Amino acid sequence: MTVVPVAVVFDWGGTLTPFHDVDLLDLWRVVARDLAPGHAAELTWLLEDTERQWWATEGGAGRSGTVMELLAAVSAAVGLDVSGAVHRVSARHDLRAWTPHTVCDPEALLLMHLVRARGLRIGLLTNTHWPRSWHSRWLARDGLLELFDARVYTNDLPFSKPHPGAFHAALASLGVSDPRSAVFVGDRPASDIAGARAVGMRTVLLSDGLRPQLEASGPAGGSQADAVIGRLGCLPGVLDRWAVSR
Numbered sequence: 001m002t003v004v005p006v007a008v009v010f011d012w013g014g015t016l017t018p019f020h021d022v023d024l025l026d027l028w029r030v031v032a033r034d035l036a037p038g039h040a041a042e043l044t045w046l047l048e049d050t051e052r053q054w055w056a057t058e059g060g061a062g063r064s065g066t067v068m069e070l071l072a073a074v075s076a077a078v079g080l081d082v083s084g085a086v087h088r089v090s091a092r093h094d095l096r097a098w099t100p101h102t103v104c105d106p107e108a109l110l111l112m113h114l115v116r117a118r119g120l121r122i123g124l125l126t127n128t129h130w131p132r133s134w135h136s137r138w139l140a141r142d143g144l145l146e147l148f149d150a151r152v153y154t155n156d157l158p159f160s161k162p163h164p165g166a167f168h169a170a171l172a173s174l175g176v177s178d179p180r181s182a183v184f185v186g187d188r189p190a191s192d193i194a195g196a197r198a199v200g201m202r203t204v205l206l207s208d209g210l211r212p213q214l215e216a217s218g219p220a221g222g223s224q225a226d227a228v229i230g231r232l233g234c235l236p237g238v239l240d241r242w243a244v245s246r
């Protein structure tokens, strides 16, 4: 018997938000202007280079380094209070120019209301280096924050998608004991779709044809998703089909 969904868990970047490459260059620019207005260009280059080295060593190599760890490491490396500067520019909202990639898809707000109207719980599971408080601010700005029943950031976990522990953490946060009764919606075939399938969740791949092929398809690819949608607005139709496919 097919289990009827009781919850939907969304990926964030590239799913609830349009796909963007994310880098910190814009952040380093505003921080450099704050710390050394007369030498902003040189400091921007130094910060970017230090960041690159950090990801290649401590922050990378299979572990999920956090932005706070990165800022502490960069502060130590350049001998300036980079962490403090980030907090200052954040408080002054200088980061607005840096955050377009955090703006949610225009369909996301309506979609989440439609999912909730169907009596389904909504979760978030995102591989992220950003602190929870930054995500909360971005979601609140777009009117989405209160629509989630639970949000799991891998920044708070010792592992990231596709590790089964990340998906189990999201299910537990929603009070879902049977993974078959939860749907995962994501844009990455391996980390989202294959990872969610491995723990028994149903899967929906968002594939709008506009984003680069981020991960190879094939055995772990999108062909294994239970459904493929071209845009978020198609999800309620999929959920309605599954709601009656007992």
Ligand SMILES: [Mg+2]
Binding pocket: 011, 012, 013, 014, 015, 186, 187, 188
């Ligand atoms: Mg994604």
